[in-house]
Amino acid sequence: MTPRSGTDLATVAAERLTGAVGQRVVGVGIDAVDIDRLRAMLARRRNLDHRLFTPGELAYAALAPDPLPRLATRFATKEAVMKALGLGLGAFGFHDVEVVRDGLDAPRLVLHRVAADLARDAGAVRWHLSLTHTDDLALAAVVADGAGGDGRPA
Secondary structure, three states, X not given: OOOOOOOXXXXXHHHHHHOOOOOOEEEEEEEEEEHHHHHHHHHHOOOHHHHHOOHHHHHHHHOOOOOHHHHHHHHHHHHHHHHHXXXXXXXXXXXXXXXXXXXXXXXXEEXXXXXXHHHHHHOOOEEEEEEEEOOOEEEEEEEEEOEOOOOOEO
């Protein structure tokens, strides 16, 4: 593939890697959560865990000896999704973004209600999610992809 006039090298490289001409990134979001700070917040505020996390997220976290790192990555994900959509805290409820894990498969995002509507309005049709944590810090990175040049999901 030779670069077309007016096309930057990063776009050409992305097209070579993905094979997708016209694919666009709607947004990128990243967030970090201090695990001990989240632990303290949850201990201080009764039922906060049920306001922040879906029943499925709480059940998945409960399988670990210490559920807090798993919960912290999920909380970071919810904020990273808001950032990827160019929105601030409070744009949608925390239950509107859910991290789902099927067996040993990679975690994936499921958007509900207001978050799903906002993502659709922004043109986001596919999500990429990466989660990690140390003993102290949880990180989530989210990329929202839009439709390709043919209108189909990229």
